[in-house]
Amino acid sequence: MRLEPINNPTLARKLVPPALALASTVVIASLLAMVAGANPFSVIGLILKGAFGSKFAILETLNRATPLIFTGLAVAVAFRAKFWNIGAEAQLYAGALVTVLLGTGFLPWSSFAILPLIIVASIIVGAVVLLVPALLKTRFGVDEVVTTLLFNFIFLLFISMLLEGVLKDPMGMGWPKSARLIPEARLPRIVEGLRLHWGFGLAILSAVGIWIIQTRSTLGYEMRAVGLNKEAAAFAGIPVNVVIVKTALLSGGLAALAGFSEVAGLKGSLTLDLSPGFGYTGIIVAMLALLNPLAVVVAALFVAGIFVGADSMSRAADVPTYLADIMLATALLLMVLAIMLTRFRVVRD
Amino acid sequence: MSDTAVEALSLNAITKRFGELTANDAVSLSVNVGEVVALLGENGAGKTTLMNILFGQYTADSGTVRVFGDTLPPGNSRAALDAGVGMVHQHFTLADNLTVQENITLGVQSLLNPSLGHAAAKARIAALSEKFHLAVAPDARVGTLSVGERQRVEILKALYRDVRILILDEPTAVLTPQETDNLFATLRLAIAEGLSIIFISHKLHEVMAIADRVVVLRHGKMAGAANTKDTDQNALAAMMMGSEASPPEVSPAKPGPPLLALRDVTTPDVGSVPGLKSVSLALKAGQIVGLAGVSGNGQTAMADVVAGLLNPTDGDVEMGHETVKKWSPRIAVESGIARIPEDRHKTGTIADFDLVENAILERYKSPDFSKGGWLNWRKSRAFADGIIEKYDVRCPGSSTPIRLLSGGNMQKLILGRVLEAGPQIILANQPVRGLDIGAVHYVHSQLLAARDRGAAVLLISEDLDEVMALSDVIHVIADGRLSPEFKRGEMTPAQLGLWMAGQGFESDTAHAS
Secondary structure, eight states, X not given: OEEEEOSSOOHHHHHHXXXXXXXXXXXXXXXXXXXXXXXXXXXXXXXXXXXXXXXXXXXXXXXXXXXXXXXXXXXXXXXXXXXXXXXXXXXXXHHHHHHHHHHSSSSOOOHHHHHHHHHHHHHHHHHHHHHHHHHHHHHHXXXXXXXXXXXXXXXXXXXXXXXXXXXXXXXXXXXXXXXXXXXXXXXXXSSTTSSOBHHHHHHHHHHHHHHHHHHHBHHHHHHHXXXXXXXXXXXXXXXXXXXXXXXXXXXXXXXHXXXXXXXXXXISSOBTTXXXXXXXXXXXXXXXXXXXXXXXXXXXXXXXXXXHHHHHHHHHHTOOTHHHHHHHHHHHHHHHXXXXXXXXXXXXX | OOTTOOEEEEEEEEEEEETTEEEEEEEEEEEETTOEEEEEOXXXXXXXXXXXXXXXXXXXXXXXXXXXXXXXXXXXXXXXXXXXXXXXXXXXXXXXXXXXXXXXXXXXXXXXXTTTTHHHHHHHHHHHHHHXXXXXXXXXXXXXXXXXXXHHHHHHHHHXXXXXXXXXXXXXXXXXXXXXXXXXXXXXXHHHTTOEEEEEESOHHHHHHHOSEEEEXXXXXXXXXXXXXXXXXXXXXXXXXXXXXXXXXXXXOOOOSEEEEEEEEEOOOBTTBOOOOSEEEEEETTEEEEEEOOTTSSHHHHHHHHHTSOOOSEEEEEETTEEOSSOOHHHHHHTTEEEEOSOIIIXXXXXXXXXXXXXXXXXXXXXXXXXXXXXXXXXXXHHHHHHHHHTTOOOSXXXXXGGGSOHHHHHHHHHHHHHTTOOSEEEEESTTTTOOHHHHHHHHHHHHHHHHTTOEEEEEESOHHHHHHHOSEEEEEETTEXXXXXXXXXXXXXXXXXXXXXXXXXXXXXXXX
């Protein structure tokens, strides 16, 4: 048996394998729920109900999707240029750190100026955090997978140090937690009374912006060229290393917005459990979206829906929440296989 | 061959289709014991497909393969090897970091105890190497060997496995004329031992020199078959090319002032591939300079310097009469150098980009195609459509990914991309490698037309015939050193061959050290 590439896949060829992957995920999740002692036929209904079954559920899913859109975009942008940024988690915390540094009141800003300032500063610091691995790669050939991954741990420990020290909230009853943001530094809600903040709007805007950059701008063209064929790009006169650094800056800035949006829109302060691995889940989101920035939004909603829905389902059916992680992993693996099957056919000799 | 000929291998009415394309259309080929059969045809004629079917990489739509009377099961890649068929590929399949002996015994020695039978293997290699005049050092690392030596290792590897039928794919492409003679001597010894040989080539004089019979493929069909003693090169050429156009007429050159010059340029060696050693070369307006040489003797460094990819460690690049201070691919493009790269798949185009994106690859930053960092896709598409029209690029449309195009059409797009601006300096590195004869003539006529309107052309090719046919002036490059300039017709191929083998450079040895 071997694989033969399909040059012009039909619409059915593009749609059927992903649909089958989704269906298989559902079947596997149901079987696992059965093993855990729940009724397998009610599991999917409960997940859907938990994720999209009420106004509250939908808003919760959108809130959960917001940081995933940012980290998903960060990964999609970087991977498109074959810059393997595994460090969105660190860049996310960089954005969160900047947000609490500027937003907890030791600067007397008016509410009009403070949010744009925090946003710009978060982007810059997130970008700088990824600049180091980018320069190590372009100057010395150091593998960015290793550096960005290890940076996550370094940065998280650094935040931990700050939260146990200078940033520790004196009113925090001893918990490693920063002071709360002043009201002017909080992201307002999109509709008053509904628990959905403007971070979601910013995420959608970013996705559209990145899509426009990738399809219309010379930078997007350069990033795609470098990602597809570095040698040809260099021959044609595209400054490959400069493009990689620019890509890294963009990617780091996007990931930092996830941290900003979580702190300023949702949590109001910085803790060490701000992100339950949004940086890593962003990789899943980007892969599911085939690195397409608009599809990142859909993939983030899908992943967030599974998380929120599985949370609710596990309470209702009394099974462990780990089921959500297993479902995501299954969905990703099957989707990767499905994507391959949209481009190759299996030939038996 | 005598009447008692025993058939060693036969391919019977092999047909293989890939979608619309019929790569092999009822192709038959047989080899008897002790016979050399040449498979002749341009690249793209279907030779590789036929060999892939023989080795089970592809399954034929119809037809059978027989080795010594037994039909091979289709699609089984071990079957042909087990039946005693061996192949020496054009691109060698050797591990650089292993020794010659390790490469030869790889896969046939004991996995658990690789040193088992080491001495016996060594003795066997020594015996084979002496018997077939294939001089190699068994303990040398393959990475340190020359191309000719590597080929000898490949042949030994096949002989070590007791092959009865040996297939050589374009074996002379990387050899000097003298090395080719040695190879032929080895092949004659092998035939005397009762081996059978299939010799794949597109060089007519070599086919005439070594083969007993010739089978000619053209566009996947059998264009003819003949015994070499009953035919001649002209007849074979006619079979190979069919009714297609003859090579373009070359008018005398009218050289003008030098447009680009390298002055004592030196570049670093890359592994075992030499860089340039104090090379000076002038490209004059209205003249084609041909660079002949065996692959891996500094052609890449030369091309990279002219293309802007490589900065000399010593010496200068001069344009007009000014020394170039900053040098990069983009500066080269902006200075009006048209660059046709050696590898159109890897460096010339981006496979998953469509024709529009590939057409603007070098100039997407110019005001023609973008403004303030935003691309103008309408103008870009118009540019690509213009090239497709003018240079006759056969494709389903400009939004097709370029990887779906044939090599010839890909090369036409590259030609259009670089020639549309009316460049004064043209670097053509292996411009026709792998193209069919029609595309070859097209590319050559475009280069000649550019020369006639006053462009300076540097033609780098491993095909001596091509260099001699097109160039007004020839230099030979060997081990990174450049021969003096030879005028058109001044040297015979044999004389150039001596230079290609590195003779005649004695006076320059001071530089080489």
